[in-house]
Amino acid sequence: MDGQTIKTLVAIFLAAILTENYVLNKFLGICPFLGVSKKLDTALGMSCAVTVVMVIATAVTWPLYTYLLVPGDLGYLQTVVFILVIAALVQLLETVLRKFMPPLYNSLGIYLPLITTNCAVLGVTMLVLEKGAADPSFGYLQSLVNAFGSGVGFLVAMVLFAGVRERLEECDIPETFRGLPITLVAASLVAVSFLGFGGVVDRLL
């Protein structure tokens, strides 16, 4: 792998976390972001599970689409096939964890079925193919790196936000805003801070 490819991969990875963050820029994965980010450890656990599913899902769906659906003129089956693959993967992951890593299963188990309907997971499988269509140099490897970066970006957003929410606990909030509204306002402020990363990745490399 030459220097240019590595540079590009690093750029893709960093961009997925900072400038194209799935939660704070693309609005994908909001439901778990709002629902599960209350405590740091659950946020961490959930994000790790999401990252794993994102990478495996991309690894499976990319070749499936490129070498099976497109040549077979079955592109319209993309939505159905992808979501079923993801559902199957999550089911598989659940079974594997339950059998081989019971303690991990017990702490993560509840969130696993939730990952199936996480827009970020289905989103990443589709968006990497969109990118690949516009830019032929964005192939399988780049897609995997992007998926991994997106998962890490999700994790970063979740963990940051969990910290913010733990602080919010100690505040006295008016009745109307208690719960979800103030959480959303806090999220908007975190999103503002991420706006500051715009352009950083290109300048950095």
Place this chain on the structure above:
Amino acid sequence: MATKKSGSLRMEFTKGIIRENPVLRLVLGCCATLAVTTAAGNAIGMGAATTFVLVCSNAAISLLRNVIPGKVRIPAFITIIAGFVTIVQLFIKAFSPALDTALGVFLPLIVVNCIILGRAEMFASKNKVLPSILDGLGMGVGFTAAMLCMGTIRELLGAGTVFGIPILSHFMEPVIIFLLPPGGFFVFGMLVALAGKLSKEGKAPEGVGCAGCPLAASCSKLTEKETCTKNMENWEAAE
């Protein structure tokens, strides 16, 4: 579930609009709401597409509710929903490519819109066809209304236009941040607060039990009471 009386068919429809508005009260379908509401026109397009899928999938799942075995419930629902989403996708691509470009990846993402799977799981799989259709319609209308509210506010403040017609842009410089992610979160937060205030019940409707739990849509452990109670604790703690 309480027994339904004759006037309650209307209730199935209206409950989705404010009291149990899927976006503002049940907190489902947030991703689409935040992403697509940069313009009022997109909000309506998305709302209409989602309502169509919601009504169709509710009807289909209600029709098949006694046929689908519990074990394969979720994959079966997902397949049916994905089918309807693809149908909508193809029609929009064919007859309104501009809308297709505007909605982008969020059009196929309707399939993971928690509202649809949630209603299928919570309602359509347990009720007859007509109430299910009305439930879907009501939720869809509520979803579209919430999206339209957000879309109008964001477009008006962020671009000075509504449906592309310049209104405020003659008087003031638009506040661009409303079109960006932070603005989305902020307007959403304000609307949730407002909806909470307007809704006489206060907090999450159908308060306790799996019905109010937003994780219920994907929870394969609905029959395991103890896990569900734990979920409820997490949810209530988050309130």
Place this chain on the structure above:
Amino acid sequence: MKLDFKSVFVPTAVLLIICVVVSAALMGTNLLTKDKIAQQQLQKAEESRKVVLQGADSFEAANAGSPDEYYIGKSGNETVGYVFETTAKGYGGDVRVMTGISAEGAITGVMILSHGETPGLGANAEKESFRAQYRQPVPDTCLQLVKYQTPAEGQIEAMTGATITSTAVTNAVNQAVDIYHNIFGGGDYDGN
């Protein structure tokens, strides 16, 4: 897990039947809509080309598949000009630009096909007032971007607060100019 035949067979069979029915429905819908969809895509591409190269009725692909792919715009049998599609990195991702260059060697129009730029700032590159600047004779080397001054010939004034986007669009147009020079060698087109 009990391998009770009925408890495994029935759910699997039901699921399979649902999959088959759904696939059939989708295949049907696809057959109904695919021609219209193809037509829409063709129409959209052609309309964009007509905007950047006015006066052309039809377009013919040349060097198809290569990075130097372009379209020849014709009015009847006469070549009116050429249309190039190029991409450059903007603030929020790639910016795809379509550039029209006339047979006489002047840039006739520029259109932003897709971008991820900030609404209200970089997204204003789509406005006619910005794009109109590109309508000038093809430069010998490339167009220069300037700030806070009225642009001279061969120059483009950047949008305030959106330098990165302005640079991206200009880079994309310059790429088109490059391809034009490579193919037709020099600023003047001397007939074919």
